[in-house]
């Protein structure tokens with residue numbers, strides 16, 4: 001789609017491109033129902049590929065991470081082996097079931113030793129030591145190895161799939177969307193990482209939905225970034241492009257390059273912050289980024305089904321990941337990625353971005369808890385979506401394809 005073919009504010013063009021989504025209201029039940037949440041757990045989260053880390057969190061052999069994933073009913077041990085391969089296992093000792101590694105991360109010196117009775121496992125999951133072995137009854141070492149979990153990587157992101165027999169590879173799961181990012185410097189641009197983990201009293205989709213559209217920004221974020229995506233001609237910051245794939249989707253957003261940043265903001269952005277935008281020529285980017293090569297572009301939001309949003313700008317990227325705990329409580333993980341700061345100005349720029357982004361996310365968080373309260377009130381049975389909320393509608397449609405497979 002070219003700039004000349006962009007939709008006017010009332011054309012409803014994006015839904016016209018995807019008529020299979022319909023335009024009707026969305027039931028509230030998926031946001032409040034314990035039964036629906038349990039179906040999401042069993043038919044989505046325990047079946048699909050999920051982003052859990054980046055490879056540079058495990059730079060060396062024997063480095064490990066533990067991800068407790070209540071929605072998958074397990075704790076996942078992710079470790080880089082001596083051979084450099086990253087593997088994942090259920091974090092469970094085969095003797096009497098202790099959680100093998102209680103620490104969140106570390107380096108293991110080749111062995112994981114269970115603190116209960118001292119059994120030990122290699123980084124390949126093999127059982128290496130049985131304490132008081134003669135007192136056991138012909139233990140089958142192969143059967144008593146750690147239980148593996150499918151793991152693979154895409155652009156340096158580690159994905160796992162707790163289904164013992166994933167129905168498709170990660171490559172197949174990411175599909176057409178997953179191609180077209182080659183050349184984007186995820187590792188280099190992500191050398192510096194910061195973020196927050198927050199538990200919110202809200203359904204995971206209430207939070208996700210808020211980060212799948214930006215037209216709430218002039219209202220909810222009027223004190224922080226009211227005009228980053230908007231200007232006089234486009235007061236709601238309408239998307240410049242949407243592309244929906246089988247499971248995943250993408251929104252491309254304009255930047256308001258005519259606004260006048262404060263002196264401090266201008267200094268920060270010139271030195272690399274991604275919190276706001278100022279005019280600068282765009283370098284050539286891989287095909288999936290700013291897919292329409294629109295000169296007004298500032299950032300893409302990639303909705304990676306089910307629970308991750310990957311926002312990609314020219315010099316920085318960020319992720320929001322939403323881990324359901326119950327139908328009305330969610331662990332919300334925010335990670336911002338920046339290149340290594342080589343000057344004080346660049347460091348200041350990153351600190352500036354942290355503060356702005358913290359304030360923006362605080363504005364979202366408090367609103368979303370209030371939203372959840374009212375969704376659960378029973379006062380209404382449905383919500384309605386407008387054209388800019390296409391990704392929200394897409395999520396519900398994709399989810400249904402999984403939930404109807406029971």
Ligand code: FES
Pocket residue numbers: 093094095096097098114115116117118119
């Ligand atoms: S439960 Fe791990 S050694 Fe006993």
Ligand SMILES: [Fe+2]
Pocket residue numbers: 210216217220221360364
């Ligand atoms: Fe927001």
